[in-house]
Amino acid sequence: MPTDDHILLMENITKRFPGVLALDDVKFDLKRGEVHVLLGENGAGKSTLMKILSGAYEKDDGTIWIDGEQREISSPRYAQELGIGIIYQEFNLNPFLSVAENIFLGREPTLAPGVINWKRLFAKAQEILDELNVNINSKEEVGDLGVAMQQMVEVAKALSLNARILIMDEPTAALSRHEIQQLFRIIRHLKKQGVAVIYISHRLEEIFEIGDRVTVLRDGKYIDTRPVKSISRDELVRLMVNRDLDEQIPKKKAKLGPVVLRVDNLCVDNRLHDIEFSLRKGEVLGIAGLMGAGRTQLARAIFGVDKISEGKIYVDGTEVSVSSPRDAINAGIGFVTEDRKSEGLVLNRSVKENISLPNIRKFLSMGVLDFEKENRTVDEYISKLDIRTPGRDQNVVYLSGGNQQKVVLSKWLCSHARIFIFDEPTRGIDVGAKKEIYQLMNELTAKGVAIIMISSEMPEILGMSDRILVMCNGRITGRLDGEEATQEKIMKYALGELNEAV
Incomplete structure (x- = not known):
């Protein structure tokens, strides 16, 4: 049972996908007005756990308590009604609409049925932006804003829903150091207002700057929860990967x-x-x-x-x-793009198809596709890059971000760029996973x-x-x-x- 200072308690959460046990008896709790960091390697289950909390996925087992009451979060809309807001790494904004329209999309104030009260819309949006102390005009078109300001619009959108639990998934991935500090200022402001923040990041230095507690998941299992002040960077790494990473960036000089x-x-x-x-x-x-x-x-x-x-x-x-x-x-020339989901992968296609489609000519013999050669080649890259997947036929949408990135790399390795x-x-x-990518880069330059x-x-x-x-x-x-x-x-x-x- 949750205590009075807990706004959220998740117990024994289990989630299965075809061929994958994504979460296995996981627990997580959140106190009012704290920043609780959720940490783990790609594929550890962080995003899956948060998608269950935000109503995007339904859990297979377990219990969720909000404000001391047991809840079944069956949809994103119900999660919003409970005061849960989520800001994904890939923003969910319409670039052709104004900031205000994005903040209140589907919830616009009206003068009469079907008639938007534009004056009230822009004013309400501007109130939230001013409260966050960000220099954004609510009438600006979102597409004209930089990445950092678009993220502030996402924060404002969550607050417009009266979010008391705010999930931030890799919020600083595309921000400069100055922009990160601006985001941290806003997070500290939200804490003072009693908002509880779940913060997902792979940048360990940020955890010690903004976090109060940290929970580590590994391979879909709960590992530990610690106060940030009582744990070192090396301890966090060991909890995440169950091994020492003595050399975080193992650069090897190649003969030029x-x-x-x-x-x-x-x-x-x-x-x-x-x-x-x-x-x-x-x-x-x-x-x-x-x-x-x-x-x-x-x-x-x-x-x-x-x-x-x-x-x-x-x-x-x-x-x-x-x-x-x-x-x-x-x-x-091969190009591993920054936005792997929209530019590097076909998400609703298999690992096999994503690796082989750009290289399909390699598997043709007299105009006929050599399935055995194709399967053998794809399996070779799955093994070589340690792509964690139930098999070559798994759709890449079900893979973690790190494993998706490895599929993109496999595509270009197969092309012999x-x-x-x-x-x-x-x-x-x-x-x-970073160390694995660095080691792969070393192997490439050595060749x-x-x-x-x-x-x-x-x-x-x-x-x-x-x-x-x-x-x-x-x-x-x-x-x-x-x-x-x-x-x-x-x-x-x-x-x-x-x-x-x-």
Whole structure:
């Protein structure tokens, strides 16, 4: 039974999917006005547990108590009525509607049936935004806002529902350090108002900055709950993975070969300006910068997604015309996108199909698909990358984020790309899976594969890069050797305080 200071108690929660026991007798509790961090590797069951709490999934067994009363949360709407709000890593906003319309979508104040009271709508939304002390006009179109401000709209939407329990799933994954501090300020404000926050994150440093307690799940099981003040980073890692991770970023220097990619004076409309760099065989070239610096636009241009307005691209010394992703693939370039769900995967298709579809020509013999060869190849990558799935025919939508990322990587490994572009390769991935990705990158560079790695995580950029390019406002402002680079230098270039061109 819950105590008076508990707003939430979940006991013996079990959830099964076809071939998978996602949650096995899990417990979790939440006190009023606290930040309770939910931690675990991808596939540990964190998101499943929160989807049960928010009404997206129905539990197979267990009990949920809200304010001391047992509840059966049968739908997202009923969860909202109970005061439960959730902000997913992928925002649920309509970019073509105003901030106010997004906040009160489906609940707009009316003058008469079917007639929206626009004045009241904008005023009510502005009240919530002002209460959060964020500089957003409720009449602005959401699509015109940056990622950080869109997240604040999600917070405002949850508060408009009178949320007393707020679930935040990887809320800082796409934020700069300044934006993270702004979010933390809002979380502390919510705590003072009595709102209880469930905070899911793989960034261990954030746990010690914002968390009060931390619960660890592993392989769908409850492991432990501790006050944040009484546990160390190393202890958390051991609880999560049941092993010591002595080297969080195990970079291995590869022997660098000749230049395999050269970009000369590349421009994309008003977004990229005079980009020039080279990439050598076996090298990891890190690209750092703040949100909006143009890093992803650069990756999209090299891969043929965005049209180049000026400049040239050379592969192995020969100029190539990259006007489409197919051109890039034919040139030996693979692109692991930042948004794996909408750009890297077909979620309602199997692991097998996601790996083999882009490489289907490899499995054709006289125009006939060689199923045995296809199955053998897919199973090889499932084993090599330790993709945790009941089998090759499991739809990827049921896999954890880390395992989905491994499926994306398998697709490009199968294509035998010689140049990889990794855009935020470990975004939303736990420390154990991160190390696996780093080790895979080491294996690739040892074989002579060249890697461009875009990352917002400073330890990742500093730890894995042989050289680092820093971007600001669509330009390369700094170039650093991996050994000379420091967080301070990178940040000064990223902010435009230093500029190699000046």
